[in-house]
Amino acid sequence: MADKKSKQFQSKKPEPESTDPIEMLTKDHDKVKQLFREYESAGDRAHDRKQEIADEVFTELEIHSAIEEEIFYPALQDSGDEEGQKIVAEAIEEHRLVKQLISELRGLDLQDQQFDAKFKVLTENVEHHAEEEESEMFPEVEDVLEEELDELGARMKTRKEELKTSGLGEAAA
Numbered sequence: 087m088a089d090k091k092s093k094q095f096q097s098k099k100p101e102p103e104s105t106d107p108i109e110m111l112t113k114d115h116d117k118v119k120q121l122f123r124e125y126e127s128a129g130d131r132a133h134d135r136k137q138e139i140a141d142e143v144f145t146e147l148e149i150h151s152a153i154e155e156e157i158f159y160p161a162l163q164d165s166g167d168e169e170g171q172k173i174v175a176e177a178i179e180e181h182r183l184v185k186q187l188i189s190e191l192r193g194l195d196l197q198d199q200q201f202d203a204k205f206k207v208l209t210e211n212v213e214h215h216a217e218e219e220e221s222e223m224f225p226e227v228e229d230v231l232e233e234e235l236d237e238l239g240a241r242m243k244t245r246k247e248e249l250k251t252s253g254l255g256e257a258a259a
């Protein structure tokens with residue numbers, strides 16, 4: 087039986103991950119931004135490292151956008167909030183562009199001159215999109231979906247785990 091006393095002797099467990107959907111998505115954005123910086127600072131000849139970073143970026147973005155499109159965006163759309171509808175429509179178009187860029191990049195050799203140029207465009211697009219989500223969409227969601235945030239976050243977390251383990255992230259390109 088786990089009473090308070092015995093808990094003191096347990097080894098330190100990591101803090102349970104937050105189910106705040108905004109926090110989850112913002113963390114994902116930060117992670118991808120970090121990967122973009124690593125890509126930029128990897129030397130021109132660090133092909134293997136750059137490929138590794140690029141692959142991680144693609145997978146992260148695919149899982150992230152799947153969760154947004156399957157759960158987060160529909161929640162805002164279903165709220166009936168007019169501003170929310172507009173914001174989601176724009177976000178979906180931006181995702182479409184990002185997916186297109188990822189699929190083109192996957193078909194290119196990293197050593198191809200086009201790769202760096204296209205990866206830069208991907209970086210700029212994703213950073214612009216993430217910035218808009220953080221400054222416009224997330225405050226709107228916090229406003230109109232205040233009561234549902236925990237439930238939303240829990241569903242997103244479960245789906246993220248599924249996508250990570252099933253490797254759907256890579257197949258979804």
Ligand SMILES: [Fe+2]
Nearest residue numbers: 151154177219
């Ligand atoms: Fe997004």
Ligand SMILES: [Fe+2]
Nearest residue numbers: 111154216219
């Ligand atoms: Fe996002």
